[in-house]
Amino acid sequence: MNALKVPARTIALFVLPCLLLYVCLVFVPIFFSIYTSTFDWNGIGAKKFVGLDNYIRLFTKDAVFWPAVRHTLMFAVFSMVEIPFALYIATLINRFVKKPNFFVTSYFVPVILSVVIIGQLWKTIYNPASLGGMLNQVLDGLGLHSWTRSWLSDKTAAMYALYFVALWQYLGYHLLIQFTGIQNIPSEIYEAAKIDGADGFKADRYITFPLVVPIFKISIILAFIGSLQSFDMIMVMTGGGPGHSTDVIATHMYNMSFLSSKFGYGSSIAMVLVAVCLVATVIINALFNQVERKIS
Amino acid sequence: MSQTRSTAAARMDEPGRKPFPIVKALVFTLLGILLVTQLYPLLWLLIYSLKTNDEILSGKFFALPKSMQWNNYKQAIDAHYWQYLFNSVYVTLVTLVSVIVLASMVAYAITRFKWKLAPIVMLVFLIGMMVPVQATLLPIMLIFKHFHIGDHRLTGTRWSIILPYIAYQTPIAVFILSGFMRTIPREIEESAHMDGANVYCTFRSIILPISVPPIMTVCILTFINIWNEYILAATFISAEKFKTLPFGVNSFISQYSSNYGAIGAYLVLGALPVIVLYFLLSEKITKGMVAGAVKG
Numbered sequence: 001m002n003a004l005k006v007p008a009r010t011i012a013l014f015v016l017p018c019l020l021l022y023v024c025l026v027f028v029p030i031f032f033s034i035y036t037s038t039f040d041w042n043g044i045g046a047k048k049f050v051g052l053d054n055y056i057r058l059f060t061k062d063a064v065f066w067p068a069v070r071h072t073l074m075f076a077v078f079s080m081v082e083i084p085f086a087l088y089i090a091t092l093i094n095r096f097v098k099k100p101n102f103f104v105t106s107y108f109v110p111v112i113l114s115v116v117i118i119g120q121l122w123k124t125i126y127n128p129a130s131l132g133g134m135l136n137q138v139l140d141g142l143g144l145h146s147w148t149r150s151w152l153s154d155k156t157a158a159m160y161a162l163y164f165v166a167l168w169q170y171l172g173y174h175l176l177i178q179f180t181g182i183q184n185i186p187s188e189i190y191e192a193a194k195i196d197g198a199d200g201f202k203a204d205r206y207i208t209f210p211l212v213v214p215i216f217k218i219s220i221i222l223a224f225i226g227s228l229q230s231f232d233m234i235m236v237m238t239g240g241g242p243g244h245s246t247d248v249i250a251t252h253m254y255n256m257s258f259l260s261s262k263f264g265y266g267s268s269i270a271m272v273l274v275a276v277c278l279v280a281t282v283i284i285n286a287l288f289n290q291v292e293r294k295i296s
Numbered sequence: 297m298s299q300t301r302s303t304a305a306a307r308m309d310e311p312g313r314k315p316f317p318i319v320k321a322l323v324f325t326l327l328g329i330l331l332v333t334q335l336y337p338l339l340w341l342l343i344y345s346l347k348t349n350d351e352i353l354s355g356k357f358f359a360l361p362k363s364m365q366w367n368n369y370k371q372a373i374d375a376h377y378w379q380y381l382f383n384s385v386y387v388t389l390v391t392l393v394s395v396i397v398l399a400s401m402v403a404y405a406i407t408r409f410k411w412k413l414a415p416i417v418m419l420v421f422l423i424g425m426m427v428p429v430q431a432t433l434l435p436i437m438l439i440f441k442h443f444h445i446g447d448h449r450l451t452g453t454r455w456s457i458i459l460p461y462i463a464y465q466t467p468i469a470v471f472i473l474s475g476f477m478r479t480i481p482r483e484i485e486e487s488a489h490m491d492g493a494n495v496y497c498t499f500r501s502i503i504l505p506i507s508v509p510p511i512m513t514v515c516i517l518t519f520i521n522i523w524n525e526y527i528l529a530a531t532f533i534s535a536e537k538f539k540t541l542p543f544g545v546n547s548f549i550s551q552y553s554s555n556y557g558a559i560g561a562y563l564v565l566g567a568l569p570v571i572v573l574y575f576l577l578s579e580k581i582t583k584g585m586v587a588g589a590v591k592g
Contacts, residue, residue, distance in 0.1 A: 004408055004409050004410060004485065004495065005409075005410050006409050006410075006495055008411075010409075010495055011405055011409055011411050014401040014402065014404060014405035014409070014499075015401070015402050015405045015406075015417060017398055017401070018398035018399060018401060018402045018466055018470075019402065019417060019420070021398070021459065021462060021463055021466075022420075022421070022424065022463050022466050022467070023420070024439075024463075025432070025436060025459060025460050025462075025463035025464075026424045026427055026432060026463055026464070027420075027424070028435075028439070029431075029432040029435035029436050029439065030427060030431065030432065030435070032435040032438070032439065033431065033432075033434065033435045036434075036435065036438070043438075089326075089327070089330065092323050092326070092327070093327065096320055096323045096324070097327070101579070103327055103330075103331065104582070105578045105579070105582060106331055106334065106335060107330065107331070107334050108578075108582055109334065109335065109338065109571070109574065110334060110338075111585070112520055112524075112570050112571075112574050112581065112585075113524070113567055113570060113571075114523070114524035114525075114526060114541075114542040114545075114566065114567075114570075115524065115526050115542070116524075116526050116542040116543070116545050116546045116566065117542070117545065117563055117566050117567045120545070120546065120549055120559070120563055121337060121338075121341055121563055122337070124341070124344070124556075124559070124560070124563075125337060125340075130353065131353065131556075132344070132352035132353050132357075132556055134337075134340055134357045137356075137357040138357065141357075168333070168334070171330075171334065172334060173585070173589075176582055176585075176586055177586055177589055177590065180586045180590075215590065218589060218590055219589075222589055225426070225428075228428065231430060231527070232430075232526050232527040235526075235527060235530075236526065236546060250428070250430050253430070253431070253434075254430065254433070254527075257433070257434040258433075258434070258531065263434060263438070266434055267434060267435070270430075270431035270432075270434065270435075271431070273428055273430075273431050274427060274428060274431045277426055277427070277428045278426055278427075281426050
């Protein structure tokens with residue numbers, strides 16, 4: 001028997017409820033945003049059609065936009081740099097630890113917590129020592145008083161402080177993904193390699209790393225897309241401040257749309273974000289397909 | 297030749313099983329340091345939440361509180377904690393059930409029915425996975441306003457966040473479920489058909505029960521995402537009685553920004569439900585999240 005032949009009515013009954021809800025709340029909004037982005041509109045007054053003006057203004061006159069793009073890309077780069085480290089830790093755990101679950105599940109704890117908990121926790125840690133901030137108290141205790149600062153209100157330090165929190169939260173996630181990938185490599189391969197004299201770090205180099213590439217790719221994509229979108233943590237911790245020094249594309253969009261009520265302008269930023277996400281996914285996939293072809 | 301090989305193999309075996317103790321010690325030190333960096337902030341928060349403001353501001357971050365300040369917890373709980381918790385449970389449960397019902401119906405139709413549009417529907421869901429969620433915040437708000445789901449001051453009902461939550465979670469759910477349903481042997485359906493069961497009956501009493509493992513994965517992914525979601529709730533809801541836990545925690549903190557102990561207590565209470573669940577089901581949760589990542 002091949003696939004079931006059922007009347008169109010039945011198919012509609014199975015598919016339409018979900019599809020309609022989904023299309024109405026994901027695709028219609030995106031198209032609606034493309035439309036809105038061609039207007040100058042504050043939500044209350046009349047809409048004024050301005051064509052591509054919002055985009056032109058965004059790319060040429062907006063002093064916040066390009067730094068925000070830079071922060072977004074830096075965010076992505078930092079999150080991806082973490083992954084080789086996670087992979088290496090995962091190979092170490094796999095080789096040296098007999099009961100790895102304890103480590104792996106402990107590292108994973110920050111992953112399951114809400115951005116609000118993580119963000120506010122680190123805000124408290126980053127507080128000045130006089131307000132009970134742990135980091136500054138530790139630095140004071142180590143005699144590094146000159147290093148102490150109010151991490152989130154310091155324009156140069158704030159962005160790095162945020163990168164660090166994201167790295168901290170997702171280390172366990174990437175580590176677990178890689179670790180699962182490594183454990184899925186059949187042990188016969190290692191046994192065969194051992195007979196040929198490839199053991200320990202040599203086995204890592206010639207067996208583990210090449211075989212784990214597909215999983216590595218998934219981690220990279222997750223980190224990249226995640227960091228393009230990671231903005232709720234920034235909203236919780238700094239809201240883009242001080243003085244726009246921690247704005248990323250998404251926070252800029254949010255602040256423009258909801259705080260300044262520039263609906264048209266905010267929509268144009270949102271569309272840029274969508275475009276960047278789509279293009280980035282395609283590029284990363286293409287890059288890794290090449291890498292995989294070269295290796296195999 | 298084979299003689300020398302086997303002795304060589306035996307020699308290579310030794311360091312494989314028993315690595316140099318120094319290397320092992322170094323590896324465990326590294327893993328231990330990571331354990332501290334990943335978990336100590338949470339432990340610190342717990343201690344912090346039991347201190348008085350004076351103790352927190354004194355700068356001795358390592359010191360234990362002189363007497364446990366349970367009063368911090370009382371203050372936190374009195375500030376709508378149960379209300380927020382109830383809202384979170386309600387919103388998450390409704391979303392979970394809806395996602396599972398809707399997504400499994402679509403997945404069933406896509407994988408088992410014969411109709412031309414099936415690949416296109418699948419593609420629509422796949423594209424949606426690449427769309428950054430926050431780009432839809434503004435247009436969804438405008439659309440809801442237009443249809444009076446929620447009123448002008450963004451004071452949404454619970455449905456104003458549940459509907460987008462369902463929409464955001466369906467693509468990954470459809471993807472995971474259809475990946476599984478594709479592998480169910482046709483013969484099962486065939487024999488059900490011979491026994492006179494119609495499609496609905498087959499779906500409910502045969503397909504759904506076999507699909508419990510991927511449904512669990514979807515449950516875990518949806519739970520973690522929705523339970524922790526902050527920005528959508530904060531944007532669409534303003535009434536105290538509808539706030540979810542992450543949003544509630546955040547508004548408590550911005551309201552009582554100098555009551556450090558109570559802030560700590562609220563953060564602990566906010567993290568507690570997920571932590572308890574993770575303690576009970578850590579293996580299921582980590583497996584589910586990895587499966588979701590790898591298949592997504």
